Amino acid sequence: MAQKPSIPKGTRDFSPEEVAKRNYIFETIKKEFKRFGFQPIETPSFENSSTLMGKYGDEGDRLIFKILNSGDFLRKADKDALTQNDSLKLTPSISEKALRYDLTVPFARYVVQHQNEIEFPFKRYQIQPVWRADRPQKGRFREFFQCDADVVGSNSLWQEVEFVQLYDSVFESLGLEGVTIKINNRKVLSGFAEVIGEKDKLIDFTVALDKLDKIGEEGVKKEMREKGISEEAINKIQPIFSLHGSFSEKIDVLKTILETSENGRKGIEELQFIQNAIEEMPLKIAKLDLDVTLARGLNYYTGAIYEVSAPETVKMGSIGGGGRYDDLTGIFGLKDMSGIGISFGLDRIYLVLEELGLFPETVTQNTKVLFINFGEKEAMYAMKAVEKLRNENIVAELYPDSAKMGKQMKYADKRDIPYVVLAGEEEMSQEKFTLKHMKSGEQSSLDIDTLKEKLKS
Amino acid sequence: MAQKPSIPKGTRDFSPEEVAKRNYIFETIKKEFKRFGFQPIETPSFENSSTLMGKYGDEGDRLIFKILNSGDFLRKADKDALTQNDSLKLTPSISEKALRYDLTVPFARYVVQHQNEIEFPFKRYQIQPVWRADRPQKGRFREFFQCDADVVGSNSLWQEVEFVQLYDSVFESLGLEGVTIKINNRKVLSGFAEVIGEKDKLIDFTVALDKLDKIGEEGVKKEMREKGISEEAINKIQPIFSLHGSFSEKIDVLKTILETSENGRKGIEELQFIQNAIEEMPLKIAKLDLDVTLARGLNYYTGAIYEVSAPETVKMGSIGGGGRYDDLTGIFGLKDMSGIGISFGLDRIYLVLEELGLFPETVTQNTKVLFINFGEKEAMYAMKAVEKLRNENIVAELYPDSAKMGKQMKYADKRDIPYVVLAGEEEMSQEKFTLKHMKSGEQSSLDIDTLKEKLKS
Numbered sequence: 001m002a003q004k005p006s007i008p009k010g011t012r013d014f015s016p017e018e019v020a021k022r023n024y025i026f027e028t029i030k031k032e033f034k035r036f037g038f039q040p041i042e043t044p045s046f047e048n049s050s051t052l053m054g055k056y057g058d059e060g061d062r063l064i065f066k067i068l069n070s071g072d073f074l075r076k077a078d079k080d081a082l083t084q085n086d087s088l089k090l091t092p093s094i095s096e097k098a099l100r101y102d103l104t105v106p107f108a109r110y111v112v113q114h115q116n117e118i119e120f121p122f123k124r125y126q127i128q129p130v131w132r133a134d135r136p137q138k139g140r141f142r143e144f145f146q147c148d149a150d151v152v153g154s155n156s157l158w159q160e161v162e163f164v165q166l167y168d169s170v171f172e173s174l175g176l177e178g179v180t181i182k183i184n185n186r187k188v189l190s191g192f193a194e195v196i197g198e199k200d201k202l203i204d205f206t207v208a209l210d211k212l213d214k215i216g217e218e219g220v221k222k223e224m225r226e227k228g229i230s231e232e233a234i235n236k237i238q239p240i241f242s243l244h245g246s247f248s249e250k251i252d253v254l255k256t257i258l259e260t261s262e263n264g265r266k267g268i269e270e271l272q273f274i275q276n277a278i279e280e281m282p283l284k285i286a287k288l289d290l291d292v293t294l295a296r297g298l299n300y301y302t303g304a305i306y307e308v309s310a311p312e313t314v315k316m317g318s319i320g321g322g323g324r325y326d327d328l329t330g331i332f333g334l335k336d337m338s339g340i341g342i343s344f345g346l347d348r349i350y351l352v353l354e355e356l357g358l359f360p361e362t363v364t365q366n367t368k369v370l371f372i373n374f375g376e377k378e379a380m381y382a383m384k385a386v387e388k389l390r391n392e393n394i395v396a397e398l399y400p401d402s403a404k405m406g407k408q409m410k411y412a413d414k415r416d417i418p419y420v421v422l423a424g425e426e427e428m429s430q431e432k433f434t435l436k437h438m439k440s441g442e443q444s445s446l447d448i449d450t451l452k453e454k455l456k457s
Numbered sequence: 458m459a460q461k462p463s464i465p466k467g468t469r470d471f472s473p474e475e476v477a478k479r480n481y482i483f484e485t486i487k488k489e490f491k492r493f494g495f496q497p498i499e500t501p502s503f504e505n506s507s508t509l510m511g512k513y514g515d516e517g518d519r520l521i522f523k524i525l526n527s528g529d530f531l532r533k534a535d536k537d538a539l540t541q542n543d544s545l546k547l548t549p550s551i552s553e554k555a556l557r558y559d560l561t562v563p564f565a566r567y568v569v570q571h572q573n574e575i576e577f578p579f580k581r582y583q584i585q586p587v588w589r590a591d592r593p594q595k596g597r598f599r600e601f602f603q604c605d606a607d608v609v610g611s612n613s614l615w616q617e618v619e620f621v622q623l624y625d626s627v628f629e630s631l632g633l634e635g636v637t638i639k640i641n642n643r644k645v646l647s648g649f650a651e652v653i654g655e656k657d658k659l660i661d662f663t664v665a666l667d668k669l670d671k672i673g674e675e676g677v678k679k680e681m682r683e684k685g686i687s688e689e690a691i692n693k694i695q696p697i698f699s700l701h702g703s704f705s706e707k708i709d710v711l712k713t714i715l716e717t718s719e720n721g722r723k724g725i726e727e728l729q730f731i732q733n734a735i736e737e738m739p740l741k742i743a744k745l746d747l748d749v750t751l752a753r754g755l756n757y758y759t760g761a762i763y764e765v766s767a768p769e770t771v772k773m774g775s776i777g778g779g780g781r782y783d784d785l786t787g788i789f790g791l792k793d794m795s796g797i798g799i800s801f802g803l804d805r806i807y808l809v810l811e812e813l814g815l816f817p818e819t820v821t822q823n824t825k826v827l828f829i830n831f832g833e834k835e836a837m838y839a840m841k842a843v844e845k846l847r848n849e850n851i852v853a854e855l856y857p858d859s860a861k862m863g864k865q866m867k868y869a870d871k872r873d874i875p876y877v878v879l880a881g882e883e884e885m886s887q888e889k890f891t892l893k894h895m896k897s898g899e900q901s902s903l904d905i906d907t908l909k910e911k912l913k914s
Contacts, residue, residue: 005508005566005789008554011501013567015574016581019497035847037824037854040476044468044600045502045556045586046522051462065503066525068552070590074544082539087531095525097465099502109462110470117472119871121857124473129502133527143501156857158836165844280837281844332462367494379615380737387622387738390492397494400578400613414576 010134010142017364021350022145024363025174026127029147029344032170033125036162038149041124043106046097053098055105055331063132065142066095099131103148104328104341111152112332120153120337139347150341152328157270160304160324161277163342164288167308167320170344172285175358178311179286179319184294185271186301186323188254191264192240192292195257196233203299205229209240210295217241240292247275250290270303302326306342310352319348366395368455369419369435370412373399381428382421385448394455412438419455467591467599474821479602479807481820482631483584486604486801489627490582493619495606498581500563503554510555512562512788520589522599523552556588560605561785561798568609569789577610577794596804607798609785614727617761617781618734620799621745624765624777627801629742632815635768636743636776641751642728643758643780645711648721649697649749652714653690660756662686666697667752674698697749704732707747727760759783763799767809776805823852825912826876826892827869830856838885839878842905851912869895876912 007013014022030040046067053061069076073094081090100106103126111118127147134140149166151159164181171179189209193202204227208220215223220241221234239257243250251272258264271290278288286308294305303324310316322342329337353359369389371382382398389396397417399408412420422434433451436443446454464470471479487497503524510518526533530551538547557563560583568575584604591597606623608616621638628636646666650659661684665677672680677698678691696714700707708729715721728747735745743765751762760781767773779799786794810816826846828839839855846853854874856865869877879891890908893900903911 005570006505007501007508007566007570008503008505011503013501013571014499015571016496016498019499023497035850035852037852039473039823040480041473042471042476044464044470045588046465046468046600048463048465051464062527065527067556068523068525068548070519070522072544074542074547085531087529090531091525099524109464113462113464114470114472119868123854131502143503151857154857158830158840158855158857161840169847277837277840281841366496373615380734383615383618383734384738390626393492395492395494397580398615400608400611400615411576 008142010136010140012141012143016366020364021353021359022346024359025346025349025353026145026147028173029170030125030127032166032173033149035169036123036149036166038123038125041107041110041126042128043100043103043110043126045129046099047106047109049092049096049098051109052101052105056101060101063134064101065099065131065133066091067097067099069094069096100128101132102130103128103146103343104150105331107148107150107152108329108339109332111337112329112334115334121151121156121159122153123149123151125149139351141347145346147344147346148341149343150328150339152337152339155326155338157273158277159340160270160274163304163306163322163340164274164278164283165281167306167342168283168286171308174349174353176311176349176352176356177285178313180309181283181286181288182291182294182307182309183271183274183288184291184305185267186303186305187263187267187270188258188292189267189295191258191261191267192237194261194263196229196236198229198233201227201229206295209293212241212293243290243292247288247290250292251275254292267303274304296321296323300325304340310348311356314352314355316348316352319345319352321345367397367415367417368394369396369421370408370415370417371396371398371421371423372405372408373402374422374424375402378402378424378428382423385421385423385433385451388448389452389455392452392456394452396455421451465599467593467597469598469600473823477821478810478816479803481816482803482806482810483602483604485630486627487582487584489623489630490606492626493580493606493623495580495582498564498567498583499585500557500560500567500583502586503556504563504566506549506553506555508566509558509562513558517558520591521558522556522588522590523548524554524556526551526553557585558589559587560585560603560800561607562788564605564607564609565786565796566789568794569786569791572791578608578613578616579610580606580608582606596808598804602803604801604803605798606800607785607796609794609796612783612795614730615734616797617727617731620761620763620779620797621731621735621740622738624763624799625740625743628765631806631810633768633806633809633813634742635770637766638740638743638745639748639751639764639766640728640731640745641748641762642724643760643762644720644724644727645715645749646724646752648715648718648724649694651718651720653686653693655686655690658684658686663752666750669698669750700747700749704745704747707749708732711749724760731761753778753780757782761797767805768813771809771812773805773809776802776809778802824854824872824874825851826853826878827865827872827874828853828855828878828880829862829865830859831879831881832859835859835881835885839880842878842880842890842908845905846909846912849909849913851909853912878908 052064076093078090078093129143129145131143167181189206193199193205208223212220224234239253254268294307296305301323305323306321307318308320310319324340326338328339373379386396386398418438420436427433432445434443434445509521533550535547535550586600586602588600624638646663650656650662665680669677681691696710711725751764753762758780762780763778764775765777767776781797783795785796830836843853843855875895877893889902891900891902
């Protein structure tokens with residue numbers, strides 16, 4: 001009768017230790033979001049399918065989890081689709097709701113729906129799970145949290161600056177050194193395509209360029225040739241393959257390449273504004289770098305593009321990204337609303353902190369003291385002390401049963417509880433408690449006030 | 458082209474103010490859970506359908522949201538069910554996963570699946586959303602959070618005591634006076650059925666008794682008669698309709714009624730243990746009361762039954778409940794694991810705190826100071842100050858655009874930001890900032906350190 005329990009592939013149970021560590025990251029990020037003036041919103045886990053479908057391309061549509069209509073859903077089912085055995089065609093008639101695929105589309109929907117209650121520019125953050133029917137693999141899950149901060153309703157480049165500072169502040173709070181905030185600009189990429197006379201091949205061009213890290217210069221050139229980009233064109237942008245040096249030095253090279261492109265010059269100007277501001281207000285822990293190969297869902301971003309890479313010592317890839325997207329809310333009928341946002345990759349940040357041993361010890365600290373249960377009268381004596389300790393914010397517990405001493409001690413040991421209190425008849429008669437340090441075995445007989453003081457420190 | 462955006466019925470968007478207030482409740486509850494030694498776990502939003510189906514009765518099965526299989530789901534569809542147009546029969550073949558309906562069944566599944574990693578007794582808390590395809594109505598949603606704390610793996614009555622203290626501590630932390638923690642015991646209810654000779658009508662009997670509040674004594678008796686409970690039987694339990702006085706006085710009456718029932722006597726003993734402990738360790742804010750009409754999903758609970766009612770001045774009903782359920786994990790093959798747990802009704806607690814004005818003002822406090830943007834140079838001057846204030850944990854923002862003064866002031870006003878800083882050429886030349894209090898209109902010219910001090914207080 002009994003089922004062997006399991007969970008769906010690509011999903012996870014989180015143990016107390018994991019929840020504590022995840023919450024530490026969430027709380028750190030939240031604290032910084034708030035300090036920068038971002039306000040939290042939350043949206044429902046499922047949206048009307050019409051809100052989500054068609055917003056992420058065909059592949060996205062496929063990966064959205066659909067919720068089956070309740071009750072006798074076949075009554076409204078598309079009979080043609082049934083006859084044709086066509087799952088794709090049938091879906092809209094038996095499923096009206098779908099699980100959130102990201103936080104950006106629901107945010108855009110929220111802004112449009114609540115536009116009359118919102119003061120623009122609107123700085124919001126949102127930390128909620130999203131779901132994707134992706135093939136699960138190492139580090140890729142079907143349920144995972146996104147942590148996003150966005151501003152909507154202003155074109156100001158100060159926001160670009162602020163997001164660099166926000167990234168820096170979060171990683172400083174997490175104690176994560178060696179992070180690089182890479183920045184690029186969509187207009188620079190458009191500029192490249194313009195100056196090489198391949199404006200219509202912008203996407204092929206940038207998709208290839210984005211792979212420079214992985215397939216190297218020759219690989220990128222090969223892919224460009226395969227996409228019909230001419231040798232002459234490739235030669236024209238040769239200098240970007242060997243861009244190096246400081247942010248300013250890279251900018252100087254770009255200025256030469258992009259001289260004739262208005263778009264390109266505009267992109268450079270935006271990058272310089274950000275660089276200049278960060279020079280005036282130096283970052284605390286991260287490094288800002290210009291990376292012209294950075295594309296990240298190019299069709300989406302219209303200005304700044306960000307990506308954060310983990311310290312080089314850790315093989316991890318990007319732990320955050322974002323950018324500016326004009327017309328964020330256009331899909332829902334509210335025009336001319338520029339948005340810019342960043343997100344943090346929780347799962348990867350978790351792995352990085354774990355690998356580098358950066359979770360503070362206090363994060364997973366649990367019960368401080370276990371009172372051994374010697375029977376009904378002793379337990380009452382213990383519970384009164386437990387209550388007093390709890391009132392001092394000391395996490396104390398009574399072992400619920402008067403089990404064998406060895407069993408209770410083993411429990412304290414396995415749970416890594418640092419102290420136990422032994423209080424039997426003798427202690428009760430003297431109004432004392434025997435405190436035992438689990439590791440050292442050291443014991444002392446204390447009254448309640450001394451016990452409090454001792455456990456507080 | 459543009460869609461008029463909306464969200465599925467029974468779901469909600471939460472504004473920054475609402476999120477802040479909800480988080481205040483969550484954080485308060487969490488703090489108390491932790492102080493009592495409970496540890497957090499999290500489970501996936503969707504479970505395998507086989508984990509959930511059949512655990513909540515037919516009505517529950519109907520209300521569980523099912524997730525449509527991805528891809529060409531019709532390929533594996535039950536052809537017979539399709540031919541017969543039978544939605545119910547078709548479902549298992551096109552849907553393998555379902556959204557969590559509560560936190561108790563996933564917790565039981567978690568305990569069984571991870572039994573080798575857990576030290577028992579295991580005190581866990583869990584705060585996550587659940588989903589039910591209920592007909593939405595005032596105060597009833599299709600997505601809502603549950604806040605549960607449970608202990609599994611011990612029969613000790615100290616846990617019953619501890620949950621009363623936990624409820625008390627949470628409501629004290631929330632500043633909510635006038636709460637009553639009502640307690641009953643399933644064994645007392647069984648005792649009633651025994652002594653009136655209607656053992657097999659236990660459920661009919663308690664379902665009727667549970668309605669005493671709503672339909673009154675005559676209503677309850679009428680329902681009992683309709684269910685075939687004899688006049689003689691009803692007369693035997695006549696005293697419970699007029700139970701009043703203190704906990705102890707009620708116990709005395711019960712002792713007389715239940716004299717001949719072993720079950721009943723056991724139930725009374727358990728209630729007395731709890732009452733005695735609470736007398737020794739008085740509650741801080743709540744009142745403990747015995748309510749023999751309390752049943753709450755009787756088939757589930759086997760010992761203590763809790764329900765918390767809001768202060769009488771607020772028309773709200775129960776804001777929490779719980780109880781002991783032996784054999785929590787039996788459905789997943791792990792026998793003899795007694796569990797006891799309580800839950801908090803977030804949405805109702807929210808309404809109560811709102812009605813009584815108990816949310817602290819600091820909860821919704823947002824940005825403290827807005828720097829007016831007078832142009833690029835001034836903005837840089839402002840941003841440097843903003844950065845310094847943020848480093849002191851003062852939430853400061855620069856208006857991102859050098860818009861008209863009136864527009865920027867109106868923005869500060871609408872967002873309830875208490876201060877603005879005006880810093881133009883004159884201030885810059887003197888290294889000063891003009892701080893303006895929005896309500897009083899009071900202005901002062903301050904250097905950066907004085908500005909920090911002023912805004913910190």
